[in-house]
Amino acid sequence: MNCIKVGRLIQSLRKDKRMTQKELALLMNISDKTISKWERGLGCPDVSLLGELSNILGVNIEMILSGDLNPNEQDEGNMKNVKFYACQSCGNIMTSTGASSISCCGRILESLLSKTENDEHKITVHEIEEDYFVTIKHEMSRDHYISFVAYISYDRVMLIKLYPEQLAEVRFPKMHGGTLYMYCNRHGLWKYEKKKLGLGRVT
Numbered sequence: 001m002n003c004i005k006v007g008r009l010i011q012s013l014r015k016d017k018r019m020t021q022k023e024l025a026l027l028m029n030i031s032d033k034t035i036s037k038w039e040r041g042l043g044c045p046d047v048s049l050l051g052e053l054s055n056i057l058g059v060n061i062e063m064i065l066s067g068d069l070n071p072n073e074q075d076e077g078n079m080k081n082v083k084f085y086a087c088q089s090c091g092n093i094m095t096s097t098g099a100s101s102i103s104c105c106g107r108i109l110e111s112l113l114s115k116t117e118n119d120e121h122k123i124t125v126h127e128i129e130e131d132y133f134v135t136i137k138h139e140m141s142r143d144h145y146i147s148f149v150a151y152i153s154y155d156r157v158m159l160i161k162l163y164p165e166q167l168a169e170v171r172f173p174k175m176h177g178g179t180l181y182m183y184c185n186r187h188g189l190w191k192y193e194k195k196k197l198g199l200g201r202v203t
């Protein structure tokens with residue numbers, strides 16, 4: 001969070017609502033000194049206050065966090081555009097649904113490009129009760145293994161981390177449609193479309 005940008009945005013939204021710092025503070029049950037501190041960029045709102053703040057100011061939390069009323073185009077936040085990032089140094093895994101700059105261990109990470117299934121990176125999906133049971137035919141040795149499997153549905157990302165010596169299998173709760181991804185530490189990201197997998201119907 002860039003507190004200076006966030007503070008400026010809070011101030012301009014508050015003024016749009018024709019509220020004084022005191023009035024906003026009263027609504028939020030905090031001191032007007034806190035509001036003044038935010039607006040001067042001397043501190044960012046606590047995460048626990050963001051929900052209420054966004055309600056009162058009439059913008060979503062992401063906008064407050066970005067400190068900018070012109071974030072990505074609506075569509076860029078769509079789950080279809082989910083991007084994965086993997087840090088080669090520490091193994092950290094991150095996702096984003098829009099344009100973003102993600103860094104880890106002091107380096108900017110490029111989003112992973114996905115490939116489609118080949119013989120060495122194959123996924124099988126079985127429906128077991130309320131779950132999709134996903135098995136991957138791939139070795140799980142220390143230097144070559146599947147490091148995560150993710151299931152993207154229209155409104156969520158479910159990501160399961162795997163480690164060497166584990167079995168390459170995971171379970172996801174069944175949802176309508178979606179796309180599966182898996183990440184091999186040597187060969188990168190692999191994508192499996194729902195149609196291929198017979199992963200339920202798209203509503």
Ligand SMILES: [Zn+2]
Nearest residue numbers: 087090104105
């Ligand atoms: Zn890292």
Ligand SMILES: [Zn+2]
Nearest residue numbers: 144184186187
């Ligand atoms: Zn591989």
